[in-house]
Amino acid sequence: MAPGNTPAPAPAPAPAPQPTDPAAAAAAIKKLHPRAYLARFLAAGVRPDARQPSHFRTLRITPSAVSTAHGSALAHLGQTTVLCAIKAEVAVPALDKPDRGFLVVNLDLPPLCSGKHRPGPPAAEAQALAHQFAGYVESAPIVDLAKLCIAERSACWVLYADLLCLNDDGNVLDAAVAALVAALRSVRLPRAEYDDDDGAVRASTDATNRPITLPILRTPVACSFAVVDNHLLADPTADEAALASASVTVLVDADRSADSDPLLAVTKRGGTPLSKPQLAQCIALARNRARAVSSAGLLA
Amino acid sequence: MTRTSGRSNGTMRPLRSAKGVLNRADGSGRFAHDKTTVLCGVYGPVEVKLRDEQLDKATLEVIFKQNIGLTSTREKFLESFLKETLEALIMTNLHPRTLIQITFQTLQNDGSLLSAAFNAACMALMNAGIPLHSTFASVSLCILPNGDIFLDPTADEEEQAESRHVFVFDSRREGAYCVHSDGPFLQEKFDKCYDYAALSAKVILDYMKAARE
Numbered sequence: 001m002a003p004g005n006t007p008a009p010a011p012a013p014a015p016a017p018q019p020t021d022p023a024a025a026a027a028a029i030k031k032l033h034p035r036a037y038l039a040r041f042l043a044a045g046v047r048p049d050a051r052q053p054s055h056f057r058t059l060r061i062t063p064s065a066v067s068t069a070h071g072s073a074l075a076h077l078g079q080t081t082v083l084c085a086i087k088a089e090v091a092v093p094a095l096d097k098p099d100r101g102f103l104v105v106n107l108d109l110p111p112l113c114s115g116k117h118r119p120g121p122p123a124a125e126a127q128a129l130a131h132q133f134a135g136y137v138e139s140a141p142i143v144d145l146a147k148l149c150i151a152e153r154s155a156c157w158v159l160y161a162d163l164l165c166l167n168d169d170g171n172v173l174d175a176a177v178a179a180l181v182a183a184l185r186s187v188r189l190p191r192a193e194y195d196d197d198d199g200a201v202r203a204s205t206d207a208t209n210r211p212i213t214l215p216i217l218r219t220p221v222a223c224s225f226a227v228v229d230n231h232l233l234a235d236p237t238a239d240e241a242a243l244a245s246a247s248v249t250v251l252v253d254a255d256r257s258a259d260s261d262p263l264l265a266v267t268k269r270g271g272t273p274l275s276k277p278q279l280a281q282c283i284a285l286a287r288n289r290a291r292a293v294s295s296a297g298l299l300a
Numbered sequence: 301m302t303r304t305s306g307r308s309n310g311t312m313r314p315l316r317s318a319k320g321v322l323n324r325a326d327g328s329g330r331f332a333h334d335k336t337t338v339l340c341g342v343y344g345p346v347e348v349k350l351r352d353e354q355l356d357k358a359t360l361e362v363i364f365k366q367n368i369g370l371t372s373t374r375e376k377f378l379e380s381f382l383k384e385t386l387e388a389l390i391m392t393n394l395h396p397r398t399l400i401q402i403t404f405q406t407l408q409n410d411g412s413l414l415s416a417a418f419n420a421a422c423m424a425l426m427n428a429g430i431p432l433h434s435t436f437a438s439v440s441l442c443i444l445p446n447g448d449i450f451l452d453p454t455a456d457e458e459e460q461a462e463s464r465h466v467f468v469f470d471s472r473r474e475g476a477y478c479v480h481s482d483g484p485f486l487q488e489k490f491d492k493c494y495d496y497a498a499l500s501a502k503v504i505l506d507y508m509k510a511a512r513e
Contacts, residue, residue: 128380131373139463139482245388253484262484269381271388273475276494283487 035229035243042231049078049237056223056235056289057171059178061298063186070159071187075179077235079169081113084161084179088189090201091158093149101148101156103141107133107163107176114168114238132267133163133176136220136251140264142184143214151194155201159187170238173249177222181299187214219254219299220264223286227272234285246270248279250286254294257287303450303457312452312500317419317511319427327428331420333452335410340420342428345398352399357392359399364417367406378414385468385478386421391431400430411455412440414466414480419504426512434470436477437504439497441465443485449493451500465490467497471505 030037030048041048051057057078066072069085093100107130111119117126148157161183163176188211191204226236226244233240241247251265263283268274274282293299303309313334322328325341332338345358352359362383364375386402402424404417418438425432442453442461450457458464463483467476476497481490 124376124380127373127376131377134373135377135482140484259487262486263490264482264484266479266481266490268476268479270384271477273470273477274479275475276491278475279479279494280487280491 030239034239038240038243039229042229047233048239053231054234054285056292057237059175059293059296059298061178061182063182069183070189071183071185073179073182073186075175075182077171077175077178078237079167080171080175081166082163082172082175082179083166084163084176084183086159086161086183086187088157088159088187090150090155090192093153093156097145098153099149100145102158103137103143103145103148103161104158105134105137105161105163105180106130107165107172109165109168109172113165113172116168116238129173132249133173136177136222136265137180140220140251140253141217142181142220144217147212147215150192150201151196154199155192155194157189157192159184168238170236170241171224174222174224174235177220177251178293178299181216181219181221184214185216185299188212189214218256218264219294220251221254221257221286221290221293221299222249222251223282223289224249225282225285227270227274230272232278232281234289244270246272246274248274248282250282252283252286252290254290254299257290257294259284259287305454309448310451310496312503313454315504315507317423317508319423319512325424325428327424327426327430329420329423329425329427330407331416331423332408333410333412333416333419335408335454336412336416337407338413338416338420339405339407340417340424341403341405342400342424342430343403344400344428344430345395346401348397348399353397356396358390358395358397360387360390360392361399361401362386363401363403365403365405367409378417381414381478381480382417382421385418385436386425388477389433389436389470390425391433394431409455411453411458412466414438415440415452418468419508422508423511426508434472435505435508436468436470437501437508438466438468439500439504441467441493441497443483443489443493447489449489449496451496465493465497467494467501469498469501473498473502 060076062074065074066085070088071086075082109117109126111117191209192201225248226233227246249267316332318330322341327342330339348359362379364379415438442464445462463485465481468478
């Protein structure tokens with residue numbers, strides 16, 4: 001190369017785009033295009049929290065979380081948290097069921113648990129969820145209400161089970177059922193005696209008497225699924241549930257979860273129609289989940 | 301076990317229906333499974349409250365009234381159940397930024413109430429000329445402790461039953477739009493209920509088609 005014949009300097013490269021933080025970019029896409037964001041994951045066969053479509057979140061139970069209650073439990077399903085506390089009071093049995101006590105359940109979704117819920121009277125959606133939950137408890141009793149009778153026609157226990165959602169990251173129903181079952185298992189009632197003379201109920205004074213535990217008839221496990229663009233997602237998070245076109249909840253007894261055992265409830269809501277094989281798939285996944293929960297001894 | 305009415309297990313009660321029974325509503329329908337009667341009125345598409353406005357589709361408002369008793373969470377549950385299903389069946393994208401209000405009034409409840417409500421809604425929506433993806437019909441069943449499956453149960457039969465099932469099918473027969481089953485039941489019985497319900501929904505749809513003409 002002849003001296004002086006130096007090559008022209010290369011044009012200055014266009015300023016490189018500012019290297020963006022990939023996590024921040026992903027968060028922006030998630031906010032702006034939630035459906036596309038989820039669809040990209042589902043196309044690859046995973047979910048944003050690294051679960052497989054058919055995988056449930058880890059269930060953790062802290063029994064007797066409230067020391068002032070007669071029974072309580074705190075259930076975590078991933079980030080979703082439900083606290084259940086049971087207080088017992090003495091009441092007069094209903095006329096048509098003189099030998100039964102009562103179990104009154106109430107599920108509350110306060111504004112604390114999610115931005116979806118506003119203060120004031122519960123929204124229609126929260127009321128519908130609470131009714132669905134109470135319906136499950138009524139149609140498949142967990143405790144034998146006859147054991148709550150103190151004296152026929154005169155006195156019985158009424159168990160007020162208050163469930164409070166502390167964090168709503170989807171699928172509150174499954175967490176609520178788990179919290180209720182664990183709380184009922186932890187109930188300790190004082191031995192009570194009915195005095196025919198003055199009609200009062202007194203705690204037994206016999207020091208050798210230990211508190212009563214409740215015999216559990218069945219251990220229901222609720223397993224919910226969301227249908228998003230023809231994908232069946234087990235245990236949806238709040239983000240996934242917001243995009244779902246249909247939801248399925250299957251209630252299975254963890255103590256009797258063989259394929260020939262009865263189911264406790266099946267509810268499918270919302271738009272997309274579901275064929276019999278798809279429903280059967282939900283039921284099979286629910287039975288598997290119930291067996292896993294049961295073998296982990298979470299609700300024992 | 302035989303049914304008190306003398307019906308066989310797989311027989312529905314006589315169906316009756318009427319359309320356009322409310323003159324102030326944009327569409328209305330009454331549907332009766334013998335004594336169980338539900339009246340449904342449809343208003344819309346009408347102006348929507350700004351807060352409820354959706355830019356790409358119509359907003360649906362469902363109101364359910366019982367004939368007796370105070371409104372409880374049960375009605376809220378029925379409302380949300382009806383709303384979620386109807387939202388999928390109505391072509392809401394054809395009427396963006398409007399409201400379609402659907403009101404149900406129970407006239408008499410002798411079992412299978414939710415099914416009667418769905419069927420009344422189908423009649424009323426057609427009467428109102430609201431475009432639907434397809435017509436739909438709902439069927440209730442119950443399973444008794446001895447394993448008998450009763451189609452279209454009365455209130456007494458629902459009371460005695462171990463489990464109760466409600467299904468909604470559309471005329472395209474793609475699958476069940478909604479299923480609500482409670483109480484312990486075997487999966488094989490559930491599958492049978494599904495098949496019975498799919499067949500009976502066809503019968504109701506044929507009835508509606510005849511009633512429309």
